[in-house]
Amino acid sequence: MVYVRHITYLDPGSWFFNRTLAYTRQYSEIRRQQANEYIRAATKSTFPTLLRDQSTSPDLCVGVAGLLEDPAQYLETNVGSLLEGLSGYERDRLHLSVFLTHRRNADSSQIPAHFEPWISKIVDEVELYRLSDIPHKSSTEHESRKKGRPYYTDLMKSCYASGASYMATLEGETVAMDGWFHRTMKAIDQAEALAATHDFKINLFYPEIYLPQWHPEDALRSFIMSSSALVVIFATAMFVIRLSSSRLRPHLTIRVILTVSCICVPALIALAISAGRTIYRPLPLGLNRLENHYSNSQAYVFPRKLAKEIIEWNNDGHALGASAVVNGRGHEVVFTLNPSVVQHVGRHSLKAEYFELADEADRATAEELFNFAFELNDADELRKEHLRALEQQSEIV
Numbered sequence: 001m002v003y004v005r006h007i008t009y010l011d012p013g014s015w016f017f018n019r020t021l022a023y024t025r026q027y028s029e030i031r032r033q034q035a036n037e038y039i040r041a042a043t044k045s046t047f048p049t050l051l052r053d054q055s056t057s058p059d060l061c062v063g064v065a066g067l068l069e070d071p072a073q074y075l076e077t078n079v080g081s082l083l084e085g086l087s088g089y090e091r092d093r094l095h096l097s098v099f100l101t102h103r104r105n106a107d108s109s110q111i112p113a114h115f116e117p118w119i120s121k122i123v124d125e126v127e128l129y130r131l132s133d134i135p136h137k138s139s140t141e142h143e144s145r146k147k148g149r150p151y152y153t154d155l156m157k158s159c160y161a162s163g164a165s166y167m168a169t170l171e172g173e174t175v176a177m178d179g180w181f182h183r184t185m186k187a188i189d190q191a192e193a194l195a196a197t198h199d200f201k202i203n204l205f206y207p208e209i210y211l212p213q214w215h216p217e218d219a220l221r222s223f224i225m226s227s228s229a230l231v232v233i234f235a236t237a238m239f240v241i242r243l244s245s246s247r248l249r250p251h252l253t254i255r256v257i258l259t260v261s262c263i264c265v266p267a268l269i270a271l272a273i274s275a276g277r278t279i280y281r282p283l284p285l286g287l288n289r290l291e292n293h294y295s296n297s298q299a300y301v302f303p304r305k306l307a308k309e310i311i312e313w314n315n316d317g318h319a320l321g322a323s324a325v326v327n328g329r330g331h332e333v334v335f336t337l338n339p340s341v342v343q344h345v346g347r348h349s350l351k352a353e354y355f356e357l358a359d360e361a362d363r364a365t366a367e368e369l370f371n372f373a374f375e376l377n378d379a380d381e382l383r384k385e386h387l388r389a390l391e392q393q394s395e396i397v
Contacts, residue, residue, distance in 0.1 A: 011208065011275070011276035011372075012209040012276075014274065014276030016275065016276075017276070022370075023372075024375065025345070026375040027377040027378075027379060028175050028345055028374065030379045031081050031175050031176075031177060031178065031343075032175060032345070034080070034081070034084050034085075035077045035081040035084050036073075036076060037080075038080040038083060038084040039077075039080040039118055042117070042122050043117035043118045047118075049120075049121045049122075050083070051121075052091055052092045052124055053092045056092070057163035058093055058162060058163070058164045059093040059164065059165050059166065059185065060093060060094055060095070060164055060165070060166045060167075060181075060184070060185065060301070061095040061158075061159035061162045061164035061167050062082060062095070062097070062169075062170060063097045063098075063155040063156065063158060063159045063167065063168065063169050064078055064098045064169075064171075064172055065099050065152065065169070065170070065171050065172055066078070066098055066172035067100070067172060075100075075115075075172045077175055077345065078170065078172050078176070079096070079098065081176040081177075082096065082176050082180070083096070083122055085386060086181060089390075089393060090181050090393075093181075093185075095124050095125070095162040095164050096122075096123050096124050097125040097126075097127070097155070097159055098119070098127070099127045099155050099158070100115070100126065100127070100128050125158060127158060153311060155169060156169065156307055159307065160304065160307050160311065165304050166301055166302065166303055166304065167304065168184070168204070168301040168302075169300055170298065170299050171298050171344075173344060174205065174345065175343050175345050176341060176342050177343075177374070177377060178382040179341075179382050179383075179386035182390075183337070184204065184301060184337075184341060187202050187287055187301075188202065188301065188303075190287050191333075192303075194287065194333075194335070195335075198332070198333045199306040200302065200332055200334070200335060201300050201302040201333075201334050202301045202302070202334075202337055203299070203300060203334065203335065203336045204298075204300065204301060204337055204340060204342045205299040205342040205343065205371060206336050206338075206371060207344070207369050207371060208371065208373070222273060223266075223269055223270060223273055227265065230265050230269065231261045231262060231266065234260060235262075238252055238260065238261070239257065283336075284338065285338055285339070286337075286338065287335040287337060287338075288336045288338055289333065289334070289335055290336050298342065298344050299340075299341075339373050339374065339377070340374050342371075342374075343374040343375075344370060344371070
């Protein structure tokens with residue numbers, strides 16, 4: 001029981017889920033510090049300009065949606081985590097585009113002073129977006145999403161114009177792990193092979209709370225079926241052993257057989273079911289194709305061809321909202337990368353900030369956009385893995 005509690009306290013589908021411990025930021029806090037140190041260094045006059053080589057097309061364009069009014073400095077952490085630790089070779093393969101917008105109807109024609117010292121040195125493209133037609137709380141959410149759609153569509157257009165082979169969209173309230181770039185490019189290669197001729201998208205972030213869990217009726221049915229089958233199997237096996245082994249017969253009494261079969265076996269089955277998917281159905285490492293995948297706009301990557309089709313699709317008015325822009329037509333093969341290379345670190349969703357429509361329940365939901373396994377990363381091990389990947393890249397190049 002103690003062991004099961006120890007290995008399942010991060011599983012939101014487990015009866016032993018510990019909310020206080022599960023939401024503790026461990027690795028993301030370390031990564032935040034690394035990212036902020038990078039940004040602080042970039043503000044100094046001695047810091048070199050680190051933009052990609054414009055003579056060639058990048059392999060990947062990352063479009064980041066950020067807020068001008070950002071007291072928590074999520075955007076600085078986001079950009080810093082994307083760039084900190086990248087080699088020169090990796091940086092030249094990456095085009096970083098940042099869209100800054102104001103959450104209210106204010107003039108956003110100039111970059112705020114606190115962005116100026118660093119953003120032009122390390123970000124390839126900066127767009128200022130005025131949402132002067134943004135609706136207020138009196139508007140319906142349908143109207144809000146419809147008006148908010150062009151923002152993400154334009155973000156994708158910006159990435160498409162960079163000539164990148166693959167596009168990724170990230171919300172500003174996210175942080176990327178050390179080595180996210182090489183893991184993402186490896187996942188893209190695998191997705192190309194697995195999807196064959198189909199379009200695909202890779203979810204770089206997923207909250208475990210939205211993964212398939214036991215429904216009460218399914219858990220009860222599974223318990224009854226498993227218990228019935230295993231009780232018969234164990235009881236029969238022990239009776240056969242009792243009859244065939246004179247040495248064990250004194251120990252395998254009727255009471256022992258009934259206790260093990262009718263009490264211990266069902267108890268172990270109940271413990272396994274209550275432990276959650278960490279025990280009975282863990283998500284395999286690498287790319288996973290989830291039929292009922294959680295749809296989010298925090299971090300997606302997709303090929304250039306699909307990006308063009310999604311842009312055209314949204315220009316025709318078919319999709320609504322940020323998630324719908326990323327999800328496009330819904331006919332693509334969707335992969336989820338495990339472990340996640342991105343973590344959501346904000347307390348509010350961008351939809352809540354932009355549209356001012358979210359109530360306390362919506363904000364609580366935004367806080368649950370969290371990958372628990374991400375916090376178990378070891379910063380030293382990730383850096384070693386990243387260095388090994390860079391050595392392999394240098395050998396190939």
